[in-house]
Amino acid sequence: MDFNLIKANLNLYAVIKNLEDLTLHDKEMKELISKWNLSIQFIVRNGPKGYIEFTDGKCSVGRGKCKRPSIVLYFFSPLHLNKMFDGTANPVPLKGFSKIRFLMKDFPKLTDRLAYYLKPENDLLKNIDYLKINTIMLMNTAAFAIPEIAKENGRGKIIASHIPEGIVEMKILPDFHSLNISFSSSGIVTQKGKAVRPSAVMAMKNFKIANDFLNGKTDPFTAIASGDVMIKGNIPMLDAMSLLLDRIPEYIS
Amino acid sequence: MKSYDYKKSRSLFKKAAEVIPCGIYGHYSPSPLVPATAYPFYTAKAKGSHIWDIDGNEFIDYMCAYGPMVTGYGNRKVDEAAAKQAKLGNCVTGAPPVMVELAEYMTDIIPCADWVFFAKNGGDVTNYAVMVSRAATGRNKILMISGGYHGVSPWMQGDGHHGVMDDDKKNVIAVKWNDVAEFEKAVSENRGEIACFISSPYHHPAFGDNEFPAEGYWNKIESICRKEGIVIITDDIRAGFRLDMRGSNEYFGYKSDLICFCKAIANGYPISALAGSKELMNAASKVFYTGSYWFSAVPMAAALANLKEMKKINAPAIMIKQGRKLLDGMVSIASSYGYNLKVSGSPSMPYLRITNDPSFMLHQEWCAECTKRGAYFTSHHNWFISTVHSDKDLKRTWDIVDDAFKVIRKKYGDEF
Numbered sequence: 001m002d003f004n005l006i007k008a009n010l011n012l013y014a015v016i017k018n019l020e021d022l023t024l025h026d027k028e029m030k031e032l033i034s035k036w037n038l039s040i041q042f043i044v045r046n047g048p049k050g051y052i053e054f055t056d057g058k059c060s061v062g063r064g065k066c067k068r069p070s071i072v073l074y075f076f077s078p079l080h081l082n083k084m085f086d087g088t089a090n091p092v093p094l095k096g097f098s099k100i101r102f103l104m105k106d107f108p109k110l111t112d113r114l115a116y117y118l119k120p121e122n123d124l125l126k127n128i129d130y131l132k133i134n135t136i137m138l139m140n141t142a143a144f145a146i147p148e149i150a151k152e153n154g155r156g157k158i159i160a161s162h163i164p165e166g167i168v169e170m171k172i173l174p175d176f177h178s179l180n181i182s183f184s185s186s187g188i189v190t191q192k193g194k195a196v197r198p199s200a201v202m203a204m205k206n207f208k209i210a211n212d213f214l215n216g217k218t219d220p221f222t223a224i225a226s227g228d229v230m231i232k233g234n235i236p237m238l239d240a241m242s243l244l245l246d247r248i249p250e251y252i253s
Numbered sequence: 254m255k256s257y258d259y260k261k262s263r264s265l266f267k268k269a270a271e272v273i274p275c276g277i278y279g280h281y282s283p284s285p286l287v288p289a290t291a292y293p294f295y296t297a298k299a300k301g302s303h304i305w306d307i308d309g310n311e312f313i314d315y316m317c318a319y320g321p322m323v324t325g326y327g328n329r330k331v332d333e334a335a336a337k338q339a340k341l342g343n344c345v346t347g348a349p350p351v352m353v354e355l356a357e358y359m360t361d362i363i364p365c366a367d368w369v370f371f372a373k374n375g376g377d378v379t380n381y382a383v384m385v386s387r388a389a390t391g392r393n394k395i396l397m398i399s400g401g402y403h404g405v406s407p408w409m410q411g412d413g414h415h416g417v418m419d420d421d422k423k424n425v426i427a428v429k430w431n432d433v434a435e436f437e438k439a440v441s442e443n444r445g446e447i448a449c450f451i452s453s454p455y456h457h458p459a460f461g462d463n464e465f466p467a468e469g470y471w472n473k474i475e476s477i478c479r480k481e482g483i484v485i486i487t488d489d490i491r492a493g494f495r496l497d498m499r500g501s502n503e504y505f506g507y508k509s510d511l512i513c514f515c516k517a518i519a520n521g522y523p524i525s526a527l528a529g530s531k532e533l534m535n536a537a538s539k540v541f542y543t544g545s546y547w548f549s550a551v552p553m554a555a556a557l558a559n560l561k562e563m564k565k566i567n568a569p570a571i572m573i574k575q576g577r578k579l580l581d582g583m584v585s586i587a588s589s590y591g592y593n594l595k596v597s598g599s600p601s602m603p604y605l606r607i608t609n610d611p612s613f614m615l616h617q618e619w620c621a622e623c624t625k626r627g628a629y630f631t632s633h634h635n636w637f638i639s640t641v642h643s644d645k646d647l648k649r650t651w652d653i654v655d656d657a658f659k660v661i662r663k664k665y666g667d668e669f
Contacts (some may be wrong), residue, residue: 159413166612199612221275225266225283225664233612235285235633236460243413 008078042068047078071096101144138214147188166199200233266331291621299326312629317637320516325641334558349550366528375515376404377488378527386449386484389536399427430456454501463598470509522555576600576638604635609669623656
C-alpha cells in the first residue's frame with residue numbers, strides 16, 4: 001500500500017482528531033473557538049475525506065463528508081495533504097472564499113498549537129499541564145491510527161486478520177482518559193470513552209507513566225511486569241494491537 | 254487464608270530491568286501473568302513439586318519450569334547420575350560415551366526412532382528437523398498448524414513480530430488444526446513443494462482450549478503425507494513423555510518420520526533430541542548442525558537416568574492419573590460456586606479456563622488468587638503435572654482453589 005496514502009489517513013483520521021481534546025483542555029484554544037460556527041471539509045483525490053466542525057464552542061472531527069461545509073479544501077493527492085501537514089504546501093480552497101481570512105489568520109493559531117503539543121521538547125514535558133495534554137494526544141493518535149494501519153499497511157492487515165472480535169479498552173488511571181477500539185468482521189473502529197464490556201484492558205497507572213510508555217521510553221514488558229501498565233483479558237488481542245501500534249512511527253513521529 | 258506479597262521479587266526485578274532486556278524475557282517474562290503483581294518473579298529454591306520464591310513464599314508448582322521438571326525437583330536418581338558424570342567430565346574434547354548409551358536407550362523405547370540427534374533446546378531440534386526434511390526432499394515449504402508453536406526462529410514466529418522479515422515466513426503455510434479438507438487443499442495447491450508437516454501431536458496453544466485430534470485425523474494426515482512425499486515432524490517438545498514413553502504419536506496411533514523431544518527428557522538438565530526413521534538418517538547426517546554445548550555429558554547422563562526411571566514407574570500413567578484426580582476435584586469445587594471450569598488437553602498437562610467470562614478476566618483473577626495463596630497457576634498456558642505431585646499437594650491445592658473461588662464469588666456475586 002502507498003506510503004503517502006497511509007500517512008494521509010493517519011494525518012486526517014488520527015492527528016487532526018486531537019483538535020477535539022486540544023479545544024477542550026487548552027484554555028486559550030477553548031476561548032479561540034468559542035465563537036466559531038463553521039465547518040471545514042477536507043477532500044483528498046484518491047485519498048481520505050474528513051471534516052472539522054466548530055459549533056457553540058465545541059470542536060468535532062469526523063470521517064467522510066459533512067453536510068453543507070463552510071469551507072472545502074481540496075488536495076490533489078495524499079502527498080499534497082501530507083505536505084500541508086509538514087508545512088510545505090497549501091490546500092486548494094474550493095468553497096468558502098469569504099473565509100480566507102479565517103483560514104490564513106485564525107485557523108493556523110489552532111493548528112500551530114496542535115503542532116506545539118504533538119512535537120514536544122523535553123523541557124516542555126516538565127510542565128504538568130503540557131504533559132497532560134501531550135499524553136492525551138499521544139493516546140488519541142495511537143488509538144485512532146490503529147484502524148488505518150490494520151486496513152492499509154500490508155503487514156498490519158495480516159496482523160489484524162488474526163485479531164479475534166471484541167473490544168480493547170485503553171485507559172489512563174485514575175479516570176484520566178480512555179479510548180476503546182472495536183475489532184469485528186465489519187472493521188476496526190476507535191471511539192473515545194470506556195467500553196461497557198471490554199474483551200481486554202490496558203490501563204496505565206498515571207499520565208506520567210502513560211507518556212513514557214506511549215512515547216516508547218519504557219519497554220512494554222518491563223512496564224507490565226512492574227505494574228505500571230496493567231493488562232487483563234484477551235492478551236493476544238493486546239499483543240496484536242501492540243504490533244499494529246509499533247508500525248505507526250513508520251509514517252508519523 | 255494468607256495471601257503472599259513479593260517485595261524482594263519486585264526489588265530484584267527493578268535491578269534486572271536496568272541490565273537485562275525486559276528484566277525477564279521470553280516465556281519466563283511476567284507480562285502474560287495477569288496481573289503480574291500477583292506472581293513471584295524469582296525462585297530461590299525448589300524441591301519435589303514445590304518452589305520457594307526469594308520472599309520465602311512456598312508454592313505447589315503446576316508449571317514445572319514450563320515442562321522440564323517431570324520427576325521432581327532435586328530427584329535423587331537423576332541428580333546422582335548427573336553428579337557422577339560431572340566428576341568424570343562434562344563439556345570436554347571428544348564426544349562422551351554416555352551419548353551412545355542414551356541414543357541406544359531412546360531408540361529402544363521409541364518405536365519410530367532408528368537414530369537420535371542431541372542438542373540443547375526445543376527450537377534447536379524443530380529447526381533441525383525442518384532442515385533434515387528439506388535436505389531429504391529438496392523442497393522448500395513448511396506446512397504447520399495455525400497457532401502452533403515450534404520455537405523462536407524467525408520462520409516459527411508470528412506475522413509482524415519484531416525481528417521477523419516477510420521473507421522469513423514466505424515458505425510457511427499454516428492450516429487449521431483438525432481440518433483435513435484445508436490440509437488437503439494446501440497440499441494440492443503446493444504439490445511437490447512441501448518438505449514437511451510439523452505439528453504437535455495435539456493442539457495446545459496458549460490462551461486457548463487445547464484440542465485432541467478428531468477421530469481418524471492423524472491417519473488421514475499420515476496417508477496424505479505418505480502419498481505426497483511430505484515428511485511428518487511431530488513436535489513432542491511439550492507433550493513428549495507426558496502421554497506415552499514411546500512418543501505421543503504412538504498415543505494417537507500414527508507413525509512419525511521425525512520426533513522432537515526436549516522438556517521432559519532430563520528433568521531440568523539441558524538437552525533436546527531429534528529422533529528419526531532410518532530413511533532420513535542419511536539426510537540428517539548431511540545437514541551440518543551443531544552447538545558449543547551439545548556434547549555436554551552431564552545432561553545426557555541425567556536424561557538416561559530420568560528416562561529409565563520414568564519408564565520403570567510408567568510416569569505418563571502416574572501424571573495422567575494424578576492430573577485427572579486434581580482436575581476432577583477442582584471442577585467440582587468450581588461448580589459448587591457456580592463456575593464452569595473447563596479442562597482441555599491431557600490431564601498430565603491440562604489447560605483450564607473459567608467459561609463464565611469469555612474475556613478471561615475472571616479466570617485470570619482466580620489464577621492470581623490461587624497463586625497468591627500458594628498454588629502456582631498461570632492463566633494463559635497449559636499447566637504441567639509431575640510424578641511427584643502428591644495427594645497431600647492435591648488436598649492443599651483444593652483448599653486454595655476453594656478459598657480463591659470464595660474471594661471472586663464475594664467480589665463479583667452473580668455477575669458471572
